Amino acid sequence: MVKKHLNPTKIDFIQCIVEDCLWQIRDTKYVDIPDLVTAWSVDINPKESKSVIPFVRSIQDLDPQSFLHVKRIKKVDNSTLRVLIGSSEFLPDRQAFDELMANVSFRYENVRDDNKVPKIGPSTKTLMLTWSEKYWPLVWRGNPNDQILNDYIFDMKEIRSILSQIAEESRKVMKNAGNEEVPVVSAFVNPKSGRVIISNDYRHSRSPLDHSIMVGINEVSKLEQTRRNRVRDGTASQEELEQGETYLCLDFDVYTTHEPCSMCSMALIHSRIKRCIFINPMKGSGALKPESGNGYCMHSNRELNSKYEVFQWVGEDLQVPDVDPQLCA
Template sequence: MESITFKDVDSNVPIDLNVILADQYETRDIHKVKVFVAILKDKKSISPAIRSLAKLFPIPKDLIHLKRVRNNQQSDTNEIIICKECETSVDQIERKLANSIDYTDLKIVSVPNGPPFNRWQFEKASKLWPVNFFENKEITQRLDGTCISLNDRWTIDSIMRDLVKRSMENNYRDFGAIVDSNFNVLVICGDHIDRHPLRHCPMNLIDLISSLQGGGSWYKKDNQENQSIDGPLSLIMTTDHDPDAYLCTGYDVYLTREPCIMCSMGLLHSRIKRIFFLEEQIKSTTRLKDGCPNDLALSRMKLHTNPDINHRFDVWRVKLKNDC
């Protein structure tokens, strides 16, 4: 599958953001299927042919994204789709079309096998055959990156570089932060897998947020006044929060490592809004254990695009252009 390379809004911004969407939105590949096409005698034959074929050869559901007629500018002819090549033979078509439509010849052409989900696919599919395209503006803005402003990109870059610095200062431990919609950093935390194998960075972050809201399992509420909990690895940056908030609803999480399946599901259940993770993971030559395993839960498995989950969130891969 050919992948899409996304261009930054401004080449001067020291960060690249690549959205991770479901495969049908990211691919530029166009799958084809062969169909029988009749070359109509003239333009006057189009309307009667459409009416006749609606009864004789109804368009199947998997081809409703195609327009039935096209004007072939190369041959200056009008062509109309009859049916898939695999469904019948030329002899059967000719018998059915006898005295039904006015055409000069039959031929086989390749057409797009599925509907286009983005503009790139639409432009490529249209070269094969005219297609119906209903553009999803939100998807388009994610693909071209315009949903994140220039100022927001600078802020994202600043937050991510701070996490990289903290990771390097703590033996390359995985680090992360949870940020509200105004880019206020609420909590910062590293992983604690040396204390418990399930205490990955994202799980610690969720627990810290929970402690802000009166819950939490690992961090005691009465320690919030100290701001720094459990040493330099865990920081509650503010005690101001929405008392009616549910965990991470409406918040973003920034991570120096792609979250594993367990952490991704934890973030999903906490109702996270967006996940930003560093594309090039920081590798340690001295640390014996890493945090989240590299199971590619979001970048390859694309857990967040699974139609059976009950919450949707955006996932962005972050690449810092300059070495930290």
């Protein structure tokens, strides 16, 4: 984790633009509305805190909610401290809680499972104080999104190269096929091998569901099945053996010429990708930008159990063919 002022990557944290080329797409209308999770707590005597703190540290990595922005201990009165043990995602019921606490070395009482805690911190210190008063005491570590951008790795040379490849392929499709094919092209990058898989749109010549994103996901699965077959029959290359199994499209970077529709955006959720970068927005049918389509912002929807980062290319013009804004890309 590098400090912001030491990060060699140029990042505009106000506009959320990286190297004047990548604009982070997120649903800002919910940024300062807390996304709450219920959590377990116990009350202890202040003298027990020396035993409690190591225990909390030992279990915090097991919890899906990191709570790094949360003060784990708050004062109730002069003789009582309340300790946040874990989220309901980590401890779904009393049995799980009791099993976790079975061998602790400290005494506790007043077990509660109704504490409401923000999953992530707010964007301002003022709001942090408000949430701390209303829900559970928080720690101000700066705007959480700033840290997300600051921690990301951006290989701008590779990003430009892949976007240029799919833009060129998109132009070829438009030139060679005319109006018969949709010039939407995507690229899937395997984080383990670095292999780039280019996928075109085949909805007019095959299934109506064969958008380029769907074709790419299917191609990734076919390649993985082929690799596993080779491993099983002993014909796999050393590279294939070292690569290991690919689970869906876990942590893949996906590049696409046009903002994905709701079907493709949801498919990327199910595929567990890490990041999607697109060139042209699709105002009528897109499902990632707040102002596109019905404003789904599918990649950051709180009702879904997985998320991915999204960026729009706003650098030099890559000359991607325009398509009907109502077309589902």
